[in-house]
Amino acid sequence: MSADTCLSSAQQRLWFVWQLRPDGNEYNVPRATRLRGALDVGALQRAIDRLVARHDALRASFPTVAGAPVLRIAAEASVPLPLTDLSALPTAEREAALGEAVARAALAPFDLESGPVLRAELIRLAPDDHALVLTFHHIAVDGWSMGIIDRELSALYAVMVADGDDPLPAPGRSYRDCVAAERRLLESPRRHEALDHWRAELAGAPLELALPTDRPHPTTPSFAGDSRAFPLPPELAEHVDAVAARYRVTRFQRWSGSQLPWKPTGTRRGRWVARSGRRRRPTGSPRESPSDRYSA
Structure with missing residues:
Protein backbone atom coordinates (compact mmCIF):
# COMPACT_ATOMS: atom_id res chain seq x y z
CA MET A 1 0.00 0.00 0.00
CA SER A 2 1.46 3.34 -1.04
CA ALA A 3 1.25 6.48 1.07
CA ASP A 4 -2.00 8.42 0.81
CA THR A 5 -1.95 11.53 -1.34
CA CYS A 6 -4.34 14.24 -2.47
CA LEU A 7 -6.88 13.90 -5.26
CA SER A 8 -6.71 15.69 -8.56
CA SER A 9 -9.16 18.54 -9.12
CA ALA A 10 -11.31 16.33 -11.36
CA GLN A 11 -11.33 13.55 -8.76
CA GLN A 12 -12.32 15.99 -6.01
CA ARG A 13 -15.37 17.03 -8.04
CA LEU A 14 -16.39 13.43 -8.73
CA TRP A 15 -15.83 12.42 -5.11
CA PHE A 16 -18.04 15.31 -3.97
CA VAL A 17 -20.83 14.24 -6.35
CA TRP A 18 -20.50 10.66 -5.10
CA GLN A 19 -20.87 11.86 -1.52
CA LEU A 20 -24.16 13.48 -2.50
CA ARG A 21 -25.38 10.39 -4.39
CA PRO A 22 -23.46 7.29 -3.25
CA ASP A 23 -26.05 5.08 -4.95
CA GLY A 24 -25.82 7.00 -8.24
CA ASN A 25 -24.48 5.51 -11.46
CA GLU A 26 -24.32 8.53 -13.76
CA TYR A 27 -20.51 8.45 -13.66
CA ASN A 28 -20.19 4.75 -14.47
CA VAL A 29 -18.20 4.05 -17.62
CA PRO A 30 -19.26 0.64 -18.98
CA ARG A 31 -17.56 -1.21 -21.82
CA ALA A 32 -19.26 -4.31 -23.28
CA THR A 33 -17.33 -6.32 -25.88
CA ARG A 34 -18.67 -9.31 -27.77
CA LEU A 35 -16.11 -12.13 -27.97
CA ARG A 36 -16.86 -14.73 -30.63
CA GLY A 37 -14.70 -17.81 -31.04
CA ALA A 38 -12.67 -19.90 -28.62
CA LEU A 39 -12.02 -18.06 -25.36
CA ASP A 40 -9.36 -18.82 -22.76
CA VAL A 41 -11.02 -17.54 -19.61
CA GLY A 42 -7.91 -18.01 -17.49
CA ALA A 43 -5.82 -15.97 -19.93
CA LEU A 44 -8.47 -13.26 -19.93
CA GLN A 45 -8.39 -13.11 -16.13
CA ARG A 46 -4.60 -12.83 -16.15
CA ALA A 47 -4.74 -10.10 -18.81
CA ILE A 48 -7.18 -8.04 -16.72
CA ASP A 49 -5.05 -8.46 -13.61
CA ARG A 50 -1.95 -7.40 -15.51
CA LEU A 51 -3.77 -4.35 -16.85
CA VAL A 52 -4.68 -3.34 -13.31
CA ALA A 53 -1.09 -3.92 -12.18
CA ARG A 54 0.17 -1.57 -14.91
CA HIS A 55 -2.06 1.39 -14.01
CA ASP A 56 -2.24 2.61 -10.44
CA ALA A 57 -5.45 4.55 -11.08
CA LEU A 58 -7.23 1.20 -11.49
CA ARG A 59 -6.07 0.15 -8.00
CA ALA A 60 -7.31 3.32 -6.34
CA SER A 61 -9.75 3.91 -3.54
CA PHE A 62 -10.78 7.19 -1.93
CA PRO A 63 -11.25 6.86 1.83
CA THR A 64 -11.96 9.81 4.08
CA VAL A 65 -9.18 10.72 6.51
CA ALA A 66 -9.66 13.53 9.03
CA GLY A 67 -12.75 14.70 7.15
CA ALA A 68 -11.10 14.91 3.70
CA PRO A 69 -10.74 12.40 0.86
CA VAL A 70 -7.35 10.89 0.06
CA LEU A 71 -6.11 8.93 -2.93
CA ARG A 72 -4.97 5.49 -1.79
CA ILE A 73 -3.26 3.11 -4.24
CA ALA A 74 -3.17 -0.59 -3.41
CA ALA A 75 0.17 -2.27 -4.06
CA GLU A 76 -1.64 -5.02 -5.95
CA ALA A 77 -5.20 -5.98 -6.78
CA SER A 78 -7.04 -8.74 -8.59
CA VAL A 79 -10.35 -8.05 -10.32
CA PRO A 80 -12.81 -10.95 -10.00
CA LEU A 81 -14.26 -12.21 -13.28
CA PRO A 82 -17.58 -13.87 -12.41
CA LEU A 83 -19.26 -15.89 -15.15
CA THR A 84 -22.96 -15.53 -15.97
CA ASP A 85 -24.00 -18.47 -18.13
CA LEU A 86 -26.98 -17.84 -20.43
CA SER A 87 -26.25 -20.74 -22.78
CA ALA A 88 -29.07 -22.88 -21.33
CA LEU A 89 -31.69 -20.34 -22.42
CA PRO A 90 -33.54 -20.75 -25.71
CA THR A 91 -31.63 -19.05 -28.51
CA ALA A 92 -34.41 -16.51 -29.07
CA GLU A 93 -34.19 -15.34 -25.44
CA ARG A 94 -30.44 -15.01 -25.08
CA GLU A 95 -29.97 -11.59 -26.62
CA ALA A 96 -32.64 -10.03 -24.41
CA ALA A 97 -31.14 -11.71 -21.36
CA LEU A 98 -27.71 -10.45 -22.42
CA GLY A 99 -28.99 -6.89 -22.59
CA GLU A 100 -30.47 -7.18 -19.10
CA ALA A 101 -27.26 -8.66 -17.69
CA VAL A 102 -25.13 -5.93 -19.27
CA ALA A 103 -27.45 -3.24 -17.89
CA ARG A 104 -27.27 -4.70 -14.37
CA ALA A 105 -23.48 -4.79 -14.50
CA ALA A 106 -23.18 -1.31 -15.98
CA LEU A 107 -25.61 0.43 -13.65
CA ALA A 108 -24.57 -0.97 -10.26
CA PRO A 109 -23.10 1.83 -8.08
CA PHE A 110 -19.52 1.94 -6.86
CA ASP A 111 -18.18 2.37 -3.33
CA LEU A 112 -15.35 4.85 -3.79
CA GLU A 113 -14.37 4.69 -0.11
CA SER A 114 -13.23 1.08 -0.29
CA GLY A 115 -13.02 0.46 -4.04
CA PRO A 116 -12.60 -1.11 -6.46
CA VAL A 117 -13.08 1.38 -9.30
CA LEU A 118 -13.28 -1.42 -11.88
CA ARG A 119 -15.63 -4.38 -12.13
CA ALA A 120 -15.56 -7.21 -14.64
CA GLU A 121 -18.13 -9.79 -15.68
CA LEU A 122 -18.07 -12.46 -18.36
CA ILE A 123 -21.38 -13.51 -19.91
CA ARG A 124 -21.59 -16.77 -21.84
CA LEU A 125 -24.19 -17.23 -24.56
CA ALA A 126 -22.59 -20.31 -26.13
CA PRO A 127 -19.24 -22.12 -25.82
CA ASP A 128 -17.86 -19.89 -28.58
CA ASP A 129 -19.87 -16.71 -27.85
CA HIS A 130 -19.22 -14.46 -24.84
CA ALA A 131 -19.56 -10.83 -23.78
CA LEU A 132 -17.02 -9.14 -21.54
CA VAL A 133 -18.43 -6.28 -19.46
CA LEU A 134 -15.93 -3.93 -17.85
CA THR A 135 -17.41 -1.13 -15.76
CA PHE A 136 -15.19 1.68 -14.50
CA HIS A 137 -15.94 4.69 -12.39
CA HIS A 138 -15.17 7.96 -14.15
CA ILE A 139 -12.96 8.96 -11.22
CA ALA A 140 -10.34 6.55 -12.62
CA VAL A 141 -10.80 6.75 -16.40
CA ASP A 142 -12.01 9.01 -19.19
CA GLY A 143 -12.72 8.60 -22.88
CA TRP A 144 -9.09 9.15 -23.83
CA SER A 145 -7.72 6.54 -21.44
CA MET A 146 -10.33 3.99 -22.53
CA GLY A 147 -8.54 3.77 -25.88
CA ILE A 148 -5.36 2.79 -24.05
CA ILE A 149 -7.21 0.20 -21.99
CA ASP A 150 -8.75 -1.39 -25.10
CA ARG A 151 -5.41 -1.65 -26.88
CA GLU A 152 -3.50 -2.94 -23.88
CA LEU A 153 -6.08 -5.53 -22.84
CA SER A 154 -6.15 -6.93 -26.37
CA ALA A 155 -2.35 -7.17 -26.49
CA LEU A 156 -2.12 -8.68 -23.02
CA TYR A 157 -4.74 -11.33 -23.74
CA ALA A 158 -2.85 -12.39 -26.88
CA VAL A 159 0.36 -13.02 -24.95
CA MET A 160 -1.39 -14.60 -21.96
CA VAL A 161 -2.99 -17.18 -24.24
CA ALA A 162 0.51 -18.13 -25.39
CA ASP A 163 1.85 -18.07 -21.80
CA GLY A 164 4.12 -15.17 -22.75
CA ASP A 165 5.38 -12.20 -20.78
CA ASP A 166 3.95 -8.71 -20.76
CA PRO A 167 5.28 -7.12 -23.98
CA LEU A 168 4.16 -3.60 -23.17
CA PRO A 169 6.55 -0.88 -22.00
CA ALA A 170 5.97 0.46 -18.53
CA PRO A 171 3.74 3.55 -18.39
CA GLY A 172 5.74 6.73 -18.66
CA ARG A 173 4.48 8.04 -15.31
CA SER A 174 2.02 7.11 -12.62
CA TYR A 175 -1.25 8.82 -11.87
CA ARG A 176 0.23 9.97 -8.57
CA ASP A 177 2.96 11.77 -10.54
CA CYS A 178 0.32 13.56 -12.62
CA VAL A 179 -1.65 14.60 -9.55
CA ALA A 180 1.53 15.99 -7.98
CA ALA A 181 2.29 17.95 -11.17
CA GLU A 182 -1.20 19.44 -11.16
CA ARG A 183 -0.84 20.37 -7.50
CA ARG A 184 2.40 22.22 -8.23
CA LEU A 185 0.66 24.09 -11.04
CA LEU A 186 -2.24 25.08 -8.79
CA GLU A 187 0.16 26.39 -6.19
CA SER A 188 2.09 28.48 -8.72
CA PRO A 189 1.43 32.11 -9.77
CA ARG A 190 -0.20 30.81 -12.97
CA ARG A 191 -3.22 29.75 -10.92
CA HIS A 192 -3.92 33.32 -9.84
CA GLU A 193 -3.38 34.59 -13.38
CA ALA A 194 -5.91 32.08 -14.71
CA LEU A 195 -8.43 32.94 -11.98
CA ASP A 196 -8.13 36.64 -12.70
CA HIS A 197 -8.61 36.02 -16.42
CA TRP A 198 -11.78 33.95 -16.05
CA ARG A 199 -13.28 36.18 -13.41
CA ALA A 200 -12.98 39.04 -15.86
CA GLU A 201 -14.33 36.99 -18.77
CA LEU A 202 -17.34 35.73 -16.82
CA ALA A 203 -18.17 38.96 -15.05
CA GLY A 204 -21.87 39.66 -15.44
CA ALA A 205 -22.66 36.22 -16.87
CA PRO A 206 -26.14 34.94 -15.96
CA LEU A 207 -26.27 32.50 -13.06
CA GLU A 208 -29.47 30.84 -14.22
CA LEU A 209 -30.66 29.57 -17.60
CA ALA A 210 -34.07 31.21 -17.78
CA LEU A 211 -35.76 29.35 -20.61
CA PRO A 212 -39.30 28.00 -20.78
CA THR A 213 -39.46 24.21 -20.55
CA ASP A 214 -42.15 21.72 -21.46
CA ARG A 215 -42.34 20.43 -17.87
CA PRO A 216 -41.19 21.54 -14.40
CA HIS A 217 -37.64 20.63 -13.47
CA PRO A 218 -37.59 17.98 -10.71
CA THR A 219 -36.14 18.92 -7.35
CA THR A 220 -33.89 15.87 -7.52
CA PRO A 221 -32.28 15.16 -10.90
CA SER A 222 -33.39 11.89 -12.45
CA PHE A 223 -30.56 11.71 -15.02
CA ALA A 224 -33.08 10.04 -17.32
CA GLY A 225 -31.76 11.87 -20.34
CA ASP A 226 -31.31 10.79 -23.90
CA SER A 227 -29.17 11.57 -26.92
CA ARG A 228 -29.85 12.06 -30.59
Missing part, protein backbone atom coordinates in the same frame (compact mmCIF):
# COMPACT_ATOMS: atom_id res chain seq x y z
CA ALA A 229 -27.44 11.42 -33.43
CA PHE A 230 -27.88 12.89 -36.88
CA PRO A 231 -25.62 13.33 -39.91
CA LEU A 232 -24.53 16.76 -41.09
CA PRO A 233 -25.13 17.57 -44.76
CA PRO A 234 -21.73 17.60 -46.51
CA GLU A 235 -22.04 21.25 -47.48
CA LEU A 236 -22.74 22.26 -43.87
CA ALA A 237 -19.82 20.21 -42.58
CA GLU A 238 -17.52 21.85 -45.14
CA HIS A 239 -18.75 25.29 -44.09
CA VAL A 240 -18.13 24.55 -40.41
CA ASP A 241 -14.61 23.30 -41.20
CA ALA A 242 -13.85 26.38 -43.30
CA VAL A 243 -14.97 28.79 -40.60
CA ALA A 244 -13.09 26.81 -37.93
CA ALA A 245 -9.90 26.98 -40.00
CA ARG A 246 -10.36 30.71 -40.54
CA TYR A 247 -10.57 31.39 -36.81
CA ARG A 248 -8.05 28.67 -35.88
CA VAL A 249 -10.43 26.71 -33.68
CA THR A 250 -11.59 23.10 -33.72
CA ARG A 251 -14.77 21.93 -35.39
CA PHE A 252 -16.24 21.36 -31.93
CA GLN A 253 -15.46 24.93 -30.85
CA ARG A 254 -17.00 26.32 -34.02
CA TRP A 255 -20.13 24.23 -33.67
CA SER A 256 -20.48 25.18 -30.00
CA GLY A 257 -19.96 28.81 -30.90
CA SER A 258 -22.45 28.76 -33.75
CA GLN A 259 -24.98 30.25 -31.36
CA LEU A 260 -22.70 33.03 -30.16
CA PRO A 261 -22.97 35.70 -32.89
CA TRP A 262 -26.24 37.43 -32.04
CA LYS A 263 -28.64 37.88 -34.91
CA PRO A 264 -32.08 39.46 -34.97
CA THR A 265 -35.44 37.80 -35.36
CA GLY A 266 -36.12 34.52 -37.07
CA THR A 267 -32.85 32.80 -36.08
CA ARG A 268 -32.04 30.46 -33.26
CA ARG A 269 -30.13 33.31 -31.67
CA GLY A 270 -33.09 35.63 -32.05
CA ARG A 271 -35.36 33.07 -30.41
CA TRP A 272 -32.88 32.77 -27.56
CA VAL A 273 -33.02 36.53 -26.95
CA ALA A 274 -36.82 36.58 -27.10
CA ARG A 275 -37.24 33.68 -24.69
CA SER A 276 -34.47 34.40 -22.21
CA GLY A 277 -34.27 38.18 -22.36
CA ARG A 278 -30.48 37.93 -22.51
CA ARG A 279 -28.02 38.56 -25.27
CA ARG A 280 -25.17 36.75 -23.58
CA ARG A 281 -24.87 33.40 -21.94
CA PRO A 282 -21.96 31.09 -21.07
CA THR A 283 -21.64 27.58 -22.45
CA GLY A 284 -19.52 24.79 -21.06
CA SER A 285 -18.37 21.30 -21.91
CA PRO A 286 -16.40 18.62 -20.06
CA ARG A 287 -12.69 18.52 -20.63
CA GLU A 288 -9.80 16.50 -19.33
CA SER A 289 -6.97 18.05 -17.38
CA PRO A 290 -3.34 17.03 -17.89
CA SER A 291 -3.55 14.94 -14.71
CA ASP A 292 -6.27 12.82 -16.30
CA ARG A 293 -3.81 11.47 -18.86
CA TYR A 294 -2.17 9.17 -16.37
CA SER A 295 -1.39 6.50 -18.95
CA ALA A 296 0.64 8.70 -21.29
Whole structure:
Protein backbone atom coordinates (compact mmCIF):
# COMPACT_ATOMS: atom_id res chain seq x y z
CA MET A 1 0.00 0.00 0.00
CA SER A 2 1.46 3.34 -1.04
CA ALA A 3 1.25 6.48 1.07
CA ASP A 4 -2.00 8.42 0.81
CA THR A 5 -1.95 11.53 -1.34
CA CYS A 6 -4.34 14.24 -2.47
CA LEU A 7 -6.88 13.90 -5.26
CA SER A 8 -6.71 15.69 -8.56
CA SER A 9 -9.16 18.54 -9.12
CA ALA A 10 -11.31 16.33 -11.36
CA GLN A 11 -11.33 13.55 -8.76
CA GLN A 12 -12.32 15.99 -6.01
CA ARG A 13 -15.37 17.03 -8.04
CA LEU A 14 -16.39 13.43 -8.73
CA TRP A 15 -15.83 12.42 -5.11
CA PHE A 16 -18.04 15.31 -3.97
CA VAL A 17 -20.83 14.24 -6.35
CA TRP A 18 -20.50 10.66 -5.10
CA GLN A 19 -20.87 11.86 -1.52
CA LEU A 20 -24.16 13.48 -2.50
CA ARG A 21 -25.38 10.39 -4.39
CA PRO A 22 -23.46 7.29 -3.25
CA ASP A 23 -26.05 5.08 -4.95
CA GLY A 24 -25.82 7.00 -8.24
CA ASN A 25 -24.48 5.51 -11.46
CA GLU A 26 -24.32 8.53 -13.76
CA TYR A 27 -20.51 8.45 -13.66
CA ASN A 28 -20.19 4.75 -14.47
CA VAL A 29 -18.20 4.05 -17.62
CA PRO A 30 -19.26 0.64 -18.98
CA ARG A 31 -17.56 -1.21 -21.82
CA ALA A 32 -19.26 -4.31 -23.28
CA THR A 33 -17.33 -6.32 -25.88
CA ARG A 34 -18.67 -9.31 -27.77
CA LEU A 35 -16.11 -12.13 -27.97
CA ARG A 36 -16.86 -14.73 -30.63
CA GLY A 37 -14.70 -17.81 -31.04
CA ALA A 38 -12.67 -19.90 -28.62
CA LEU A 39 -12.02 -18.06 -25.36
CA ASP A 40 -9.36 -18.82 -22.76
CA VAL A 41 -11.02 -17.54 -19.61
CA GLY A 42 -7.91 -18.01 -17.49
CA ALA A 43 -5.82 -15.97 -19.93
CA LEU A 44 -8.47 -13.26 -19.93
CA GLN A 45 -8.39 -13.11 -16.13
CA ARG A 46 -4.60 -12.83 -16.15
CA ALA A 47 -4.74 -10.10 -18.81
CA ILE A 48 -7.18 -8.04 -16.72
CA ASP A 49 -5.05 -8.46 -13.61
CA ARG A 50 -1.95 -7.40 -15.51
CA LEU A 51 -3.77 -4.35 -16.85
CA VAL A 52 -4.68 -3.34 -13.31
CA ALA A 53 -1.09 -3.92 -12.18
CA ARG A 54 0.17 -1.57 -14.91
CA HIS A 55 -2.06 1.39 -14.01
CA ASP A 56 -2.24 2.61 -10.44
CA ALA A 57 -5.45 4.55 -11.08
CA LEU A 58 -7.23 1.20 -11.49
CA ARG A 59 -6.07 0.15 -8.00
CA ALA A 60 -7.31 3.32 -6.34
CA SER A 61 -9.75 3.91 -3.54
CA PHE A 62 -10.78 7.19 -1.93
CA PRO A 63 -11.25 6.86 1.83
CA THR A 64 -11.96 9.81 4.08
CA VAL A 65 -9.18 10.72 6.51
CA ALA A 66 -9.66 13.53 9.03
CA GLY A 67 -12.75 14.70 7.15
CA ALA A 68 -11.10 14.91 3.70
CA PRO A 69 -10.74 12.40 0.86
CA VAL A 70 -7.35 10.89 0.06
CA LEU A 71 -6.11 8.93 -2.93
CA ARG A 72 -4.97 5.49 -1.79
CA ILE A 73 -3.26 3.11 -4.24
CA ALA A 74 -3.17 -0.59 -3.41
CA ALA A 75 0.17 -2.27 -4.06
CA GLU A 76 -1.64 -5.02 -5.95
CA ALA A 77 -5.20 -5.98 -6.78
CA SER A 78 -7.04 -8.74 -8.59
CA VAL A 79 -10.35 -8.05 -10.32
CA PRO A 80 -12.81 -10.95 -10.00
CA LEU A 81 -14.26 -12.21 -13.28
CA PRO A 82 -17.58 -13.87 -12.41
CA LEU A 83 -19.26 -15.89 -15.15
CA THR A 84 -22.96 -15.53 -15.97
CA ASP A 85 -24.00 -18.47 -18.13
CA LEU A 86 -26.98 -17.84 -20.43
CA SER A 87 -26.25 -20.74 -22.78
CA ALA A 88 -29.07 -22.88 -21.33
CA LEU A 89 -31.69 -20.34 -22.42
CA PRO A 90 -33.54 -20.75 -25.71
CA THR A 91 -31.63 -19.05 -28.51
CA ALA A 92 -34.41 -16.51 -29.07
CA GLU A 93 -34.19 -15.34 -25.44
CA ARG A 94 -30.44 -15.01 -25.08
CA GLU A 95 -29.97 -11.59 -26.62
CA ALA A 96 -32.64 -10.03 -24.41
CA ALA A 97 -31.14 -11.71 -21.36
CA LEU A 98 -27.71 -10.45 -22.42
CA GLY A 99 -28.99 -6.89 -22.59
CA GLU A 100 -30.47 -7.18 -19.10
CA ALA A 101 -27.26 -8.66 -17.69
CA VAL A 102 -25.13 -5.93 -19.27
CA ALA A 103 -27.45 -3.24 -17.89
CA ARG A 104 -27.27 -4.70 -14.37
CA ALA A 105 -23.48 -4.79 -14.50
CA ALA A 106 -23.18 -1.31 -15.98
CA LEU A 107 -25.61 0.43 -13.65
CA ALA A 108 -24.57 -0.97 -10.26
CA PRO A 109 -23.10 1.83 -8.08
CA PHE A 110 -19.52 1.94 -6.86
CA ASP A 111 -18.18 2.37 -3.33
CA LEU A 112 -15.35 4.85 -3.79
CA GLU A 113 -14.37 4.69 -0.11
CA SER A 114 -13.23 1.08 -0.29
CA GLY A 115 -13.02 0.46 -4.04
CA PRO A 116 -12.60 -1.11 -6.46
CA VAL A 117 -13.08 1.38 -9.30
CA LEU A 118 -13.28 -1.42 -11.88
CA ARG A 119 -15.63 -4.38 -12.13
CA ALA A 120 -15.56 -7.21 -14.64
CA GLU A 121 -18.13 -9.79 -15.68
CA LEU A 122 -18.07 -12.46 -18.36
CA ILE A 123 -21.38 -13.51 -19.91
CA ARG A 124 -21.59 -16.77 -21.84
CA LEU A 125 -24.19 -17.23 -24.56
CA ALA A 126 -22.59 -20.31 -26.13
CA PRO A 127 -19.24 -22.12 -25.82
CA ASP A 128 -17.86 -19.89 -28.58
CA ASP A 129 -19.87 -16.71 -27.85
CA HIS A 130 -19.22 -14.46 -24.84
CA ALA A 131 -19.56 -10.83 -23.78
CA LEU A 132 -17.02 -9.14 -21.54
CA VAL A 133 -18.43 -6.28 -19.46
CA LEU A 134 -15.93 -3.93 -17.85
CA THR A 135 -17.41 -1.13 -15.76
CA PHE A 136 -15.19 1.68 -14.50
CA HIS A 137 -15.94 4.69 -12.39
CA HIS A 138 -15.17 7.96 -14.15
CA ILE A 139 -12.96 8.96 -11.22
CA ALA A 140 -10.34 6.55 -12.62
CA VAL A 141 -10.80 6.75 -16.40
CA ASP A 142 -12.01 9.01 -19.19
CA GLY A 143 -12.72 8.60 -22.88
CA TRP A 144 -9.09 9.15 -23.83
CA SER A 145 -7.72 6.54 -21.44
CA MET A 146 -10.33 3.99 -22.53
CA GLY A 147 -8.54 3.77 -25.88
CA ILE A 148 -5.36 2.79 -24.05
CA ILE A 149 -7.21 0.20 -21.99
CA ASP A 150 -8.75 -1.39 -25.10
CA ARG A 151 -5.41 -1.65 -26.88
CA GLU A 152 -3.50 -2.94 -23.88
CA LEU A 153 -6.08 -5.53 -22.84
CA SER A 154 -6.15 -6.93 -26.37
CA ALA A 155 -2.35 -7.17 -26.49
CA LEU A 156 -2.12 -8.68 -23.02
CA TYR A 157 -4.74 -11.33 -23.74
CA ALA A 158 -2.85 -12.39 -26.88
CA VAL A 159 0.36 -13.02 -24.95
CA MET A 160 -1.39 -14.60 -21.96
CA VAL A 161 -2.99 -17.18 -24.24
CA ALA A 162 0.51 -18.13 -25.39
CA ASP A 163 1.85 -18.07 -21.80
CA GLY A 164 4.12 -15.17 -22.75
CA ASP A 165 5.38 -12.20 -20.78
CA ASP A 166 3.95 -8.71 -20.76
CA PRO A 167 5.28 -7.12 -23.98
CA LEU A 168 4.16 -3.60 -23.17
CA PRO A 169 6.55 -0.88 -22.00
CA ALA A 170 5.97 0.46 -18.53
CA PRO A 171 3.74 3.55 -18.39
CA GLY A 172 5.74 6.73 -18.66
CA ARG A 173 4.48 8.04 -15.31
CA SER A 174 2.02 7.11 -12.62
CA TYR A 175 -1.25 8.82 -11.87
CA ARG A 176 0.23 9.97 -8.57
CA ASP A 177 2.96 11.77 -10.54
CA CYS A 178 0.32 13.56 -12.62
CA VAL A 179 -1.65 14.60 -9.55
CA ALA A 180 1.53 15.99 -7.98
CA ALA A 181 2.29 17.95 -11.17
CA GLU A 182 -1.20 19.44 -11.16
CA ARG A 183 -0.84 20.37 -7.50
CA ARG A 184 2.40 22.22 -8.23
CA LEU A 185 0.66 24.09 -11.04
CA LEU A 186 -2.24 25.08 -8.79
CA GLU A 187 0.16 26.39 -6.19
CA SER A 188 2.09 28.48 -8.72
CA PRO A 189 1.43 32.11 -9.77
CA ARG A 190 -0.20 30.81 -12.97
CA ARG A 191 -3.22 29.75 -10.92
CA HIS A 192 -3.92 33.32 -9.84
CA GLU A 193 -3.38 34.59 -13.38
CA ALA A 194 -5.91 32.08 -14.71
CA LEU A 195 -8.43 32.94 -11.98
CA ASP A 196 -8.13 36.64 -12.70
CA HIS A 197 -8.61 36.02 -16.42
CA TRP A 198 -11.78 33.95 -16.05
CA ARG A 199 -13.28 36.18 -13.41
CA ALA A 200 -12.98 39.04 -15.86
CA GLU A 201 -14.33 36.99 -18.77
CA LEU A 202 -17.34 35.73 -16.82
CA ALA A 203 -18.17 38.96 -15.05
CA GLY A 204 -21.87 39.66 -15.44
CA ALA A 205 -22.66 36.22 -16.87
CA PRO A 206 -26.14 34.94 -15.96
CA LEU A 207 -26.27 32.50 -13.06
CA GLU A 208 -29.47 30.84 -14.22
CA LEU A 209 -30.66 29.57 -17.60
CA ALA A 210 -34.07 31.21 -17.78
CA LEU A 211 -35.76 29.35 -20.61
CA PRO A 212 -39.30 28.00 -20.78
CA THR A 213 -39.46 24.21 -20.55
CA ASP A 214 -42.15 21.72 -21.46
CA ARG A 215 -42.34 20.43 -17.87
CA PRO A 216 -41.19 21.54 -14.40
CA HIS A 217 -37.64 20.63 -13.47
CA PRO A 218 -37.59 17.98 -10.71
CA THR A 219 -36.14 18.92 -7.35
CA THR A 220 -33.89 15.87 -7.52
CA PRO A 221 -32.28 15.16 -10.90
CA SER A 222 -33.39 11.89 -12.45
CA PHE A 223 -30.56 11.71 -15.02
CA ALA A 224 -33.08 10.04 -17.32
CA GLY A 225 -31.76 11.87 -20.34
CA ASP A 226 -31.31 10.79 -23.90
CA SER A 227 -29.17 11.57 -26.92
CA ARG A 228 -29.85 12.06 -30.59
CA ALA A 229 -27.44 11.42 -33.43
CA PHE A 230 -27.88 12.89 -36.88
CA PRO A 231 -25.62 13.33 -39.91
CA LEU A 232 -24.53 16.76 -41.09
CA PRO A 233 -25.13 17.57 -44.76
CA PRO A 234 -21.73 17.60 -46.51
CA GLU A 235 -22.04 21.25 -47.48
CA LEU A 236 -22.74 22.26 -43.87
CA ALA A 237 -19.82 20.21 -42.58
CA GLU A 238 -17.52 21.85 -45.14
CA HIS A 239 -18.75 25.29 -44.09
CA VAL A 240 -18.13 24.55 -40.41
CA ASP A 241 -14.61 23.30 -41.20
CA ALA A 242 -13.85 26.38 -43.30
CA VAL A 243 -14.97 28.79 -40.60
CA ALA A 244 -13.09 26.81 -37.93
CA ALA A 245 -9.90 26.98 -40.00
CA ARG A 246 -10.36 30.71 -40.54
CA TYR A 247 -10.57 31.39 -36.81
CA ARG A 248 -8.05 28.67 -35.88
CA VAL A 249 -10.43 26.71 -33.68
CA THR A 250 -11.59 23.10 -33.72
CA ARG A 251 -14.77 21.93 -35.39
CA PHE A 252 -16.24 21.36 -31.93
CA GLN A 253 -15.46 24.93 -30.85
CA ARG A 254 -17.00 26.32 -34.02
CA TRP A 255 -20.13 24.23 -33.67
CA SER A 256 -20.48 25.18 -30.00
CA GLY A 257 -19.96 28.81 -30.90
CA SER A 258 -22.45 28.76 -33.75
CA GLN A 259 -24.98 30.25 -31.36
CA LEU A 260 -22.70 33.03 -30.16
CA PRO A 261 -22.97 35.70 -32.89
CA TRP A 262 -26.24 37.43 -32.04
CA LYS A 263 -28.64 37.88 -34.91
CA PRO A 264 -32.08 39.46 -34.97
CA THR A 265 -35.44 37.80 -35.36
CA GLY A 266 -36.12 34.52 -37.07
CA THR A 267 -32.85 32.80 -36.08
CA ARG A 268 -32.04 30.46 -33.26
CA ARG A 269 -30.13 33.31 -31.67
CA GLY A 270 -33.09 35.63 -32.05
CA ARG A 271 -35.36 33.07 -30.41
CA TRP A 272 -32.88 32.77 -27.56
CA VAL A 273 -33.02 36.53 -26.95
CA ALA A 274 -36.82 36.58 -27.10
CA ARG A 275 -37.24 33.68 -24.69
CA SER A 276 -34.47 34.40 -22.21
CA GLY A 277 -34.27 38.18 -22.36
CA ARG A 278 -30.48 37.93 -22.51
CA ARG A 279 -28.02 38.56 -25.27
CA ARG A 280 -25.17 36.75 -23.58
CA ARG A 281 -24.87 33.40 -21.94
CA PRO A 282 -21.96 31.09 -21.07
CA THR A 283 -21.64 27.58 -22.45
CA GLY A 284 -19.52 24.79 -21.06
CA SER A 285 -18.37 21.30 -21.91
CA PRO A 286 -16.40 18.62 -20.06
CA ARG A 287 -12.69 18.52 -20.63
CA GLU A 288 -9.80 16.50 -19.33
CA SER A 289 -6.97 18.05 -17.38
CA PRO A 290 -3.34 17.03 -17.89
CA SER A 291 -3.55 14.94 -14.71
CA ASP A 292 -6.27 12.82 -16.30
CA ARG A 293 -3.81 11.47 -18.86
CA TYR A 294 -2.17 9.17 -16.37
CA SER A 295 -1.39 6.50 -18.95
CA ALA A 296 0.64 8.70 -21.29
